[in-house]
Amino acid sequence: MIIPLTPIRFLRYASQQYPNKVALICGEDRFTYSQFAARAAHLAGALLAAGVEPGDRVAYMSGNCHRLLEAYYGVVEAGAVLLPLNIRLAPMELAYILNDAEAKIVFFEEQFAPLVEAFRKDLTTVKSFIMLDAPASSVSWAAKQNYEEMLAAAQPHHADVMKIDENSLAELFYTSGTSANPKGVMLTHRNIYLHAMNVGLTFNTGSKSIELHTIPLFHANGWGVAHSLTFVAGTHVMIRKFDPPEVFRLIQKEKAEACSLVPTMATALVNCPDRAKYDLSSLKRITLGGAAASPTLVREMEAAFGCPCFSGYGLTETAPVLTTAQMKEGMNWEGEQRHQGQASTGYAIPGVEIGIVDADDNPLPHDGKSIGEIVARSDGVMAGYWKQPEATAQVMRGGWFHTGDMATIDENGYVLIVDRKKDIIVSGGENISSLEVEKAMCAHPAVYEVAVIPVPDPRWGEIPKALVALKPGASATADELLEFCRGRLAHYKCPRSVEFVDALPKTGTGKILKKELRKKYWSGTDSIRPEMATKK
């Protein structure tokens, strides 16, 4: 018997087996699994009544809220594709995404009405805008019924699970795109189903689990929790806006066992003096992801919360989780070694296979030294980029997904990311991690921020150059900084020149636009960086 693998089965199972269990806590609202499933079925019915057809894209502009979690099931139950938008993007980016995805409907929260207003005239395919959490009349251009009115008016719809094509599209997420236009990542029903099982097995998620949604759900389902927790009928607790005292209050009140954080969130929690006022003893696990964590942060988090804290790694394209740095059985690390291990990129979770390859896609040894691009095979790896078969073929070459992250893998299977591929500087055959050099220069007391980039060199191919912004009122010469660097790094890694700038250009989410910086030094030369070659 072949039962299609679809996330619809998760909510079906939970509502059949745990109808009266609390599924979802969002502000003052609490929903049982029976209520959650009924609302998702009404949403599906409402979408069909609104003319949504199989495969149509339905977009959401929403913070973490029960209505967005309902969409993860209701939109898919209607046979449509969920498109959760990153609410931190600029109006132009959002318009680009909605047009590229050819979205039909946009659901939005009142707080984002001005943002939607700013770009809605540029949209080419969206037919209606539906208010999620306020009267439809709050804005003139919203549909006549708001979300709750739509649900109340709709007949519940239940898809026939046996008729679903498990390899059809269920969700479309756009990558942040520091180097090009955002790309739509296509996740199928099967991608989502198996990823959730892999994650559930890794973290022993069960019906007793109570997890905080600290990460926005629009980041690849809040790292998969939207699905893995529903399947086993655990309890979802929404954090509408990340605010340390509110996080502490909810952990105490709802006895939350786990949450995922980006390192900046973790730093804020560690440094919030209110922490001591709350009982946080229910916590069993904190996962760090989205950016590199430090052993110091892991140590501080464990001391502050009294539970294991460790990193994880993944990409939107991989649904997302690929690794965990939860200490591997048999390691028996203690103290600083354990903190280092738990702050590393970690090792492949069940269902995931990871390797590193050189520029010609030859596998490199897992010796803890060889640096190569991380490639992955997993059930969570996307079907491809939306309407971009060439970009898809490029990242999927040889049957492996190419992450663009450069790393080592040691004999225990532990991965350690050293840099993004395009930020690695290849000088005289040596790989230089720009991150490592930046870290060394940042330790100088006068430096506010720094970007180390490759510039062309006739002898070495390329050499590292540092672009430095000094702290207000501080001063340092280029020679001083170079000398400082040579005391900390192998000479071949040290920048050959320093240029002072007022500030470094950044994306909306604060990532430095290194590609922009590099352009100036490479345009007009005969040298071609691989990223600028036609192949890439």
Next chain:
Amino acid sequence: MIIPLTPIRFLRYASQQYPNKVALICGEDRFTYSQFAARAAHLAGALLAAGVEPGDRVAYMSGNCHRLLEAYYGVVEAGAVLLPLNIRLAPMELAYILNDAEAKIVFFEEQFAPLVEAFRKDLTTVKSFIMLDAPASSVSWAAKQNYEEMLAAAQPHHADVMKIDENSLAELFYTSGTSANPKGVMLTHRNIYLHAMNVGLTFNTGSKSIELHTIPLFHANGWGVAHSLTFVAGTHVMIRKFDPPEVFRLIQKEKAEACSLVPTMATALVNCPDRAKYDLSSLKRITLGGAAASPTLVREMEAAFGCPCFSGYGLTETAPVLTTAQMKEGMNWEGEQRHQGQASTGYAIPGVEIGIVDADDNPLPHDGKSIGEIVARSDGVMAGYWKQPEATAQVMRGGWFHTGDMATIDENGYVLIVDRKKDIIVSGGENISSLEVEKAMCAHPAVYEVAVIPVPDPRWGEIPKALVALKPGASATADELLEFCRGRLAHYKCPRSVEFVDALPKTGTGKILKKELRKKYWSGTDSIRPEMATKK
């Protein structure tokens, strides 16, 4: 990206991520995951060298042993189909199975050489017999190389996982067949993969898990543990022969956390006085299955072992696990109510959907009263019966697998089996559970064993009749027993007649052959029981 779901991935992952972890303990032998994987790869190479072709059936006559677990991976890695034989069957049954399956090779342990000798001349397709654990020369008809020699001589073979058809056959198990010839249950790669994930999620199996193989692996993989534990790189501990002190010794020595038992095994463990001599504190979970457990047994087991003990339910056709009676989150039962719940059939595990239907396949309410046949949909449900499309269509009708077990389901999703379908007596429109009546009569001090069967009746259709064997030296009249019964059961359930017999006919595994008993009363009458009609 679609990666075929195949159990080969389980051992691949475990040996990549945990190469030096102990995978397998069998007597004095211990194998790491790296060694386990290498031996499986050599077995695959040896089978290919021996001329095994894709889809060929490879049979095993073996108790629980590392070599049989190696076969679960090596045979499948070679592209062949594993056929584990029930070592308790009679020679004629084994010959029937091997011929029906058209097996090509039989691996056997020395202890079963006389048994194989007894039927090997009746085999039509088997080309060679390979000794597992003794010199090939121990018997004249064995192949020249024994198992270890074959492995040593072979090149390791690794299948290309990406080229496997996940819906192709991986394992063939024969049902015990109390009512007809044994039927071959076809389990695909996907069946096995997803079943293992469902079981792993249910029991939170992880890399720290250490499980005892108390159940023979030839019973649907020892209830799936062969796969679910390998995937997360847990440790397998083999029990070669079930003997209570040996079970205690291994729990203590290897710090085993879990095991599965049939109720008679559990009773033997509870009643073994040696128990107090061992430290059994590592145990975290004991599962009972294979037959109905009593609340008393659950209570005694928990008292004796100091860990939760609960039932589970499944069939070979469902890979096998369908339910667990592990107390459901939110139940909060205590004392006798908890023991009753944990001794019940339990509720569907994640990935499984269960219902009860009437004779016309109409769904019945989950009210704890309506009795219907259990039907199931799960990723573990077999592809069908080997070479029996009609029998397959019959049990799969309407897209649900029909278990043949009659049960109630209550509003909490808890299933309670009342009888096998064919043993239910339908009298004047009322369903009578033969098990319930037998339990009532067995309480009489003079009764040794009893079978309650339906006999034809012109007014009621059928009525219950009791066939009773008395204890040696005991005496009781039919009237006395009927009176005893009426004091304990509703009158319509009580037998209308009693017949005394010396003993009841049984299968090799001790199940009473009710079909044989019924035949005498139904042959030559105009009445037709559904089981004897052509439809069945």
